[in-house]
Amino acid sequence: MQVPATFAYERARSVAHALELLERYGPEARVVAGGHSLIPMMKLRLAQPEALIDINDLAGELGRIAVEGDELAIGALVRHAELLESTTATNIFPIFRDAERVIADPIVRNRGTVGGSLCQGDPSEDLSAVFTALRATAVIQGPGGTRTVPVRRFHRGPYETAVEPNELLVQLRVPITPGTGSAYAKVERRVGDWPVAAAGAVITVRDGVIERAGIGLTAVGAAHFCAPEAEEHLAGRPPGEEAFAAAGRIAAERCEPHGDQRGPADYKRHLAAELTRRALVAAAGRI
């Protein structure tokens, strides 16, 4: 039987109240939403927060998906299942459908949240690669107000993010650009597992050439889930198999996968190249 260590439990009534509680309990407090990463870690005593601040009641403030101007805004408390079923999100960015269909399983997706996935900071997490590919911005609220951090600078390292102990991730904002296609490709050992490797691709084509590409990689040791050299290679080239395969090779060369129970490093590197190529092909087909 796995039992967490003792902790104080507080239920936030608003974002402002959550921030007050974080201030009161200090750096040993943790925010809990879906809890599907944090509670298992607490059961294994890998995490022993002194207090949990439950934000599950804040769907009114943090649970919205909406187009606002030329951005798609996704609240941090949006559940995986809600993002998967949001035609607002998936019609504009089918990469969300690709990725959410293979994150955990339907029951876990009912509970786990978008913000929680990012804040967990797991180096094999899927949405971190998706939002990296999309060049999204994280909106973080703290006692002094709201600040924004590009998702590409959100992760400071494994399980470490830009969110300070007295702050809360409240929203992800994704720029909407006409002429854009997006896709996600993942290899997993079995349904619902973490990826052996996965790649997200977002490309914007104008006048027959790639204006901008976004590539996100997860589980393969890519710094900040990102493949900037591969993105630079694509910019200005016509979309096509040759360019996509080259981008895949470049992305694979620059990542640093580690061998583990999900596969040896050279296999993961092979997947990084191939999945980047496949995601780019699929993204180009959706423009």
Place this chain on the structure above:
Amino acid sequence: MRITVTVNGQPYARDVEPRLLLVHFLRDELGLTGTHWGCDTSNCGVCTVHLDGVPVKSCTVLAVMADGHEVTTVEGLERDGELDGELDAVQKGFVECHGLQCGFCTPGMLLTARWLLDRDPDPDEARIREAISGQLCRCTGYENIVRSIRWAAEARLNGARPATEAKQ
């Protein structure tokens, strides 16, 4: 801390530690042992219950998180039985189509099946298999579980006895 959770329509007030998991609250505090406790890692899905109508894995939800909310367990399924006011159609489907052998995964499967059919009254096999993909069965190979859920779907669609009988 004092919490009140409505389980199968009945409010229960209890003093619990914040670290108590919902699955243990249901089993040990309320004696509702129909909800099973399996892998403890949110993989196997035997602890699945409805929280405000949505299936969740109760080994990864704190009981205090359910304070003020509604939980439905397998014991609550028959209350709203559809065919003759006894068992729910999904329960009847599992009986008719031999949807269980050891029965350990069954409560969770039933609650997910109920949720699926409430959202999609006529799911095909692929949709059923996807819906139960977060739950493990080590006996049936899933074939009879899928048939059982189809049986329940057809029972409702036909308003009477399903056209498809259980296969051996």
